[in-house]
Amino acid sequence: MCDRIFLVLLGVPGAGKGTQAKLLEKQFQLPQISTGDIFRYNLKNETDLGKLAKSFMDKGELVPDSVTIEMVKDRLSQSDCANGAIMDGFPRNLVQASAFDEIIDRHGGIDLVPLIALEDDEAMRRITGRRVCRSCGAVYHVDFSPPKQEGVCDIDGGELYQRDDDKPETVRNRLYVYYKQTSPLIGYYYAKGLLAELDGSQEIGQVNVTLLSLLAEKGVIIE
Ligand code: AP5
Ligand code: MG
Numbered sequence: 001m002c003d004r005i006f007l008v009l010l011g012v013p014g015a016g017k018g019t020q021a022k023l024l025e026k027q028f029q030l031p032q033i034s035t036g037d038i039f040r041y042n043l044k045n046e047t048d049l050g051k052l053a054k055s056f057m058d059k060g061e062l063v064p065d066s067v068t069i070e071m072v073k074d075r076l077s078q079s080d081c082a083n084g085a086i087m088d089g090f091p092r093n094l095v096q097a098s099a100f101d102e103i104i105d106r107h108g109g110i111d112l113v114p115l116i117a118l119e120d121d122e123a124m125r126r127i128t129g130r131r132v133c134r135s136c137g138a139v140y141h142v143d144f145s146p147p148k149q150e151g152v153c154d155i156d157g158g159e160l161y162q163r164d165d166d167k168p169e170t171v172r173n174r175l176y177v178y179y180k181q182t183s184p185l186i187g188y189y190y191a192k193g194l195l196a197e198l199d200g201s202q203e204i205g206q207v208n209v210t211l212l213s214l215l216a217e218k219g220v221i222i223e
Pocket of ligand 2: 089
């Protein structure tokens with residue numbers, strides 16, 4: 001394995017970025033950095049950042065770059081990121097991408113940008129069926145990865161809830177924002193030779209297997 005590994009997971013909302021990031025986190029002992037999760041944590045704790053983020057998240061819009069970039073800089077300066085990180089939901093536009101390059105260039109830059117490809121209809125099905133544990137944040141799907149007992153987390157017995165921004169009308173705007181602001185990153189990373197697309201429509205375990213073989217094929221990990 002390289003000394004440091006920085007991965008950027010790309011894909012439409014619902015593609016499975018968070019699900020795969022959590023698997024990679026365990027497999028490589030690297031932290032998952034999900035800007036969406038950090039905003040939701042702040043929202044739950046009613047911090048100023050949470051209150052600011054809520055007004056954008058409720059509409060499916062991006063939180064302003066200055067706030068988001070500072071938050072990521074701070075997160076990356078923590079000691080658990082010394083060996084790298086799995087970026088989930090950041091960068092999300094070209095301004096964030098170039099800020100991220102500056103932040104991590106001194107750490108050897110990005111190793112790979114896996115693009116988890118998924119059709120919009122399937123993304124919508126996944127998002128509207130998603131349930132999240134209120135206490136530990138574990139993610140389920142009512143059909144594709146249901147908990148043993150409906151509404152209850154398998155891990156800590158916490159209550160499962162539906163994210164406020166997972167309603168169909170907000171998801172449609174999140175998809176629009178993705179195509180308008182995030183999809184230009186596909187070209188940005190392709191030009192740098194970092195993009196690696198994979199089929200996100202397979203089941204969760206199979207997507208993980210494909211992702212691991214991509215990482216091996218590109219020399220990011222040694223099997
Ligand atoms: P964020 O939390 O990042 O949401 P998102 O990008 O819209 O992505 P999702 O979390 O909806 O999807 P995912 O790809 O992680 O899918 P998951 O693995 O959960 O952002 C939320 C908001 O925060 C943004 O709208 C914005 O306001 C703000 N924000 C965040 N980052 C920002 C940034 N950088 N800049 C500015 N603002 C920012 O899977 C979805 C469901 O499918 C789950 O139920 C799962 O169990 C299921 N599933 C997963 N994989 C499979 C599979 N292979 N087969 C079947 N089911 C599957
Ligand atoms: Mg997510």
